[in-house]
Structures are given as structure tokens and as C-alpha cells.
Amino acid sequence: MAGFKIRLLLNVGIFLSIVNADRTVFIDPNDPWQVLEGWGTSLCWWANALGGFPDVRDQTADLVFDLDKGLGLNVIRYNIGGGDNQSHHHMRIGGDVPGFRPCQNCDYNWTSDANQRWILFAAKERGADIFEAFSNSPPYWMTNSGCSSGGPNYANNLNSDYYDQFADYLTEVVKWYKDEQGLVFRTLEPFNEPTTGLWKEFGSQEGCTYKYLAMDEVVDKVGAYLNKKGLSGTTSVSIADEGLFEGEITTIAAISTLNIFGDHAKSYVSQYNTHAYFGFLRTPLFDIAKNDGKRLWMSEWGSWSSKDMSASIKLSEQILNDMRNLKPVAWVYWQVIEHAPNGNDGKDYGLIGADFSNSTTPLDIRLSFYGFAQYTKFIRPGYQIIFSNDGDTLAAQDKQKNTCFSLHK
Numbered sequence: 001m002a003g004f005k006i007r008l009l010l011n012v013g014i015f016l017s018i019v020n021a022d023r024t025v026f027i028d029p030n031d032p033w034q035v036l037e038g039w040g041t042s043l044c045w046w047a048n049a050l051g052g053f054p055d056v057r058d059q060t061a062d063l064v065f066d067l068d069k070g071l072g073l074n075v076i077r078y079n080i081g082g083g084d085n086q087s088h089h090h091m092r093i094g095g096d097v098p099g100f101r102p103c104q105n106c107d108y109n110w111t112s113d114a115n116q117r118w119i120l121f122a123a124k125e126r127g128a129d130i131f132e133a134f135s136n137s138p139p140y141w142m143t144n145s146g147c148s149s150g151g152p153n154y155a156n157n158l159n160s161d162y163y164d165q166f167a168d169y170l171t172e173v174v175k176w177y178k179d180e181q182g183l184v185f186r187t188l189e190p191f192n193e194p195t196t197g198l199w200k201e202f203g204s205q206e207g208c209t210y211k212y213l214a215m216d217e218v219v220d221k222v223g224a225y226l227n228k229k230g231l232s233g234t235t236s237v238s239i240a241d242e243g244l245f246e247g248e249i250t251t252i253a254a255i256s257t258l259n260i261f262g263d264h265a266k267s268y269v270s271q272y273n274t275h276a277y278f279g280f281l282r283t284p285l286f287d288i289a290k291n292d293g294k295r296l297w298m299s300e301w302g303s304w305s306s307k308d309m310s311a312s313i314k315l316s317e318q319i320l321n322d323m324r325n326l327k328p329v330a331w332v333y334w335q336v337i338e339h340a341p342n343g344n345d346g347k348d349y350g351l352i353g354a355d356f357s358n359s360t361t362p363l364d365i366r367l368s369f370y371g372f373a374q375y376t377k378f379i380r381p382g383y384q385i386i387f388s389n390d391g392d393t394l395a396a397q398d399k400q401k402n403t404c405f406s407l408h409k
């Protein structure tokens with residue numbers, strides 16, 4: 001491994017300076033930043049595959065959610081499948097997430113999505129305690145293209161006759177999980193990268209481009225349904241999970257998208273989610289969330305695997321940049337496990353590689369898994385992130401005011 005990595009536990013209550021062979025770092029417990037509520041992952045698309053493998057799913061869940069046996073991730077992003085036209089066969093393995101209403105005149109089918117649900121509850125049993133539900137696409141039958149991976153030519157894809165039914169669908173799923181399964185989604189996010197222009201019919205995963213006005217209206221309707229269904233005490237809305245768009249960069253997209261929501265829609269919103277691919281306007285976005293009184297998450301980032309330490313170092317640099325400058329209270333990886341039947345060839349985002357079509361292929365636990373663990377196992381939910389004057393350092397205090405810091409180079 002190149003360079004060094006140090007971790008110390010100190011009892012301090014005062015301004016402290018750590019002198020290392022080649023640098024001095026000042027940390028200040030009297031300058032509190034964000035309180036971490038957790039590290040997380042989305043369940044795309046691995047849970048839909050591995051949740052159906054009884055022989056390895058417990059081991060998998062231990063690695064991701066158990067603090068002693070693995071990463072101890074406690075923030076879960078569950079993907080409410082739209083479900084595609086059943087005669088389409090173009091999704092990547094695992095990406096064909098089942099929806100709960102296979103056609104417009106069909107009843108809800110609550111046995112649907114059993115694999116992802118198994119992983120969701122396995123997370124809860126291992127200590128996960130913050131759950132968000134999000135949508136990549138409405139059901140195919142609500143879309144313009146009739147396909148849940150996107151519109152013709154990347155066009156916006158929610159049919160304007162279905163704003164109400166889409167809001168009803170999402171909130172019905174949240175209600176079922178609460179009433180019938182005892183699991184509360186604290187937030188419900190109707191969109192994923194809604195203006196990136198990435199989502200095209202017959203693509204490899206669910207995705208949907210939205211017009212700005214559609215987004216405002218959908219949030220208004222989701223909020224109204226949460227109220228009407230008696231869910232608003234436990235579930236509120238998060239927006240808008242932007243990625244990059246049209247050559248611009250993620251956090252610019254996040255800021256311009258947030259600006260299109262009216263005050264009425266925003267009154268239902270408790271949380272701003274941003275992805276952090278390529279973005280650099282972290283501090284302005286932090287300021288906007290703070291000014292609006294909304295919780296801020298870094299809800300998605302991922303990067304290519306590697307056989308050497310480079311993926312791990314990139315992950316660490318990303319966490320440091322985000323945690324220091326965007327200051328989200330949760331930091332959520334996109335796909336902790338990926339389908340990698342050809343091994344660690346640098347073409348997937350997994351911290352763990354798996355074969356989604358063959359449960360007996362051994363899991364490939366990569367160096368980046370241990371890289372993430374350097375943060376997730378030591379800086380825990382509830383810890384206060386505190387000032388440090390060095391871009392390669394993240395310092396935090398636990399409730400007993402023990403200071404923990406990590407220095408990465």
C-alpha cells in the first residue's frame with residue numbers, strides 16, 4: 001500500500017495538534033460539524049439477486065450490515081421497483097426489479113420482490129435503523145414508452161395522465177411495509193437522476209427522466225397521499241437524487257433541480273439527497289440545505305473496482321471530500337456488491353464481487369471493502385464530526401468525547 005494510514009483513539013477535550021513525520025494536523029472538538037447518522041448502501045441490484053440465494057445470503061448480509069462481521073452499514077436505500085412489461089428482456093441481471101402492480105387493472109401483488117425484501121429485513125435484524133424507499137421508474141404501464149428503463153430517445157417518461165397514480169403507488173408500498181411488515185421508511189424519494197438524460201427505453205436498468213413541472217406535481221401528490229394514508233407522521237419526502245447532466249456536474253444539477261420545487265411541494269420534504277459524482281459545489285449545497293432546514297445526504301456514489309489499492313484510495317478521497325465539504329449526515333454507497341462473473345476486472349462498482357447467476361461462486365471481497373471499513377467500523381452513527389485543518393483527515397468524537405480520527409494519504 002502506498003503511503004500511510006493512521007488511526008488513533010485519544011481522550012481529549014481541548015484543541016489538539018497531532019504531529020506526524022511529515023505533517024501537523026490540528027483538530028478542534030470545539031468546532032463541531034455534522035453528527036453522522038450513518039453509512040449506507042442502496043439495495044440495487046444485488047439484493048434482488050442475492051436475496052434469492054439461501055446458501056449465501058446470510059453471509060452476504062453479515063458482510064454488509066453486521067458491525068462485527070462486516071461493514072456495519074445502517075442506512076438502507078430500498079428500491080421500489082416499477083416493474084417492466086413482462087415480455088421485455090433487456091435489463092441487466094438483478095436490474096429487473098419486480099413491481100407490485102404488473103398491469104393497470106391488476107391488484108397489488110405483495111409477494112412480489114421477495115429477494116430484495118429478504119435483504120431489507122436481514123439488514124434490519126443486523127442493526128440497520130434508517131430506511132429510505134426510492135423509485136428508479138414508475139411501473140412501465142404509467143410511462144410514455146411502455147418501458148421502465150426510460151423513454152424513447154431519452155425523453156421524459158412519466159405519462160402526464162399518471163402523476164396521481166404514481167404517487168398513490170409509491171405511498172401504497174410504503175403503507176404496506178409499515179402496516180403489514182412493521183418497517184417504516186423514514187423518507188420516500190420519487191426520483192433517481194431525473195434530469196441526467198441517461199434513461200432510454202430497452203436499457204439495462206430502471207430509469208426515468210422527468211420534466212421539472214412533473215417533479216413538482218409528483219412531490220405535491222406524494223405528500224398529499226402520505227397525509228391521507230396516515231403516514232406523514234413517520235414518512236416524509238426526499239428530493240431529488242440528481243446525477244450529472246448535460247456536461248454539468250452533479251451538485252450543480254442538485255442545486256438547479258432543488259430550485260424548481262415550489263414552497264408547497266417543499267413543505268413535504270425533509271431531506272435533500274445528492275449524488276456526488278464529479279461535483280464540486282459541495283459547500284454551496286450544504287448552505288442551501290442548512291438555510292432550508294433540510295437534512296442532507298450524500299445518497300449515491302460508486303466507482304470502478306481494482307485489484308490494487310487504487311479503488312480504495314479513490315473511495316477514501318471521495319469520502320473525505322464529501323464529509324469535509326458537503327457535510328452530509330449520511331454517506332451512501334451505490335452498489336456494495338456487483339455482478340462480476342469475470343472476477344475483479346475493473347468494470348463494476350462492487351466492494352464485493354459476486355456471480356448473480358451462480359450462488360456457489362465464492363464472493364470476491366475486494367480491498368475497497370476493507371477501505372470502506374476503515375470509516376464505517378470506526379466512525380459510528382451518532383459521532384460528532386469535528387474540525388480538522390487537513391484535507392486528508394476526518395476527525396470525530398463519540399458520545400463519551402473520545403476523539404477518533406483517520407488520516408489518509
Ligand SMILES: *[C@@H]1O[C@H](CO)[C@@H](O)[C@H](O)[C@H]1NC(C)=O
Nearest residue numbers: 085086087088103140141146
Ligand atoms: C408489452 O410488450 C409487448 C411486446 O412489445 C407488447 O406487444 C404489449 O402490448 C406490451 N404490453 C403492454 C401492456 O404495454
Ligand SMILES: *[C@@H]1O[C@H](CO)[C@@H](O)[C@H](O)[C@H]1NC(C)=O
Nearest residue numbers: 098102109110111112113114
Ligand atoms: C405475484 O407475484 C409472485 C412472485 O413474483 C408470482 O409468483 C405470482 O404469480 C404473482 N401473482 C399474480 C396473481 O400475478
Ligand SMILES: *[C@@H]1O[C@H](CO)[C@@H](O)[C@H](O)[C@H]1NC(C)=O
Nearest residue numbers: 341355357358359360361362
Ligand atoms: C457455479 O460456480 C461453481 C464454483 O465456481 C462452478 O464450479 C460451477 O461450474 C458454476 N456453475 C455454472 C452453471 O456456471
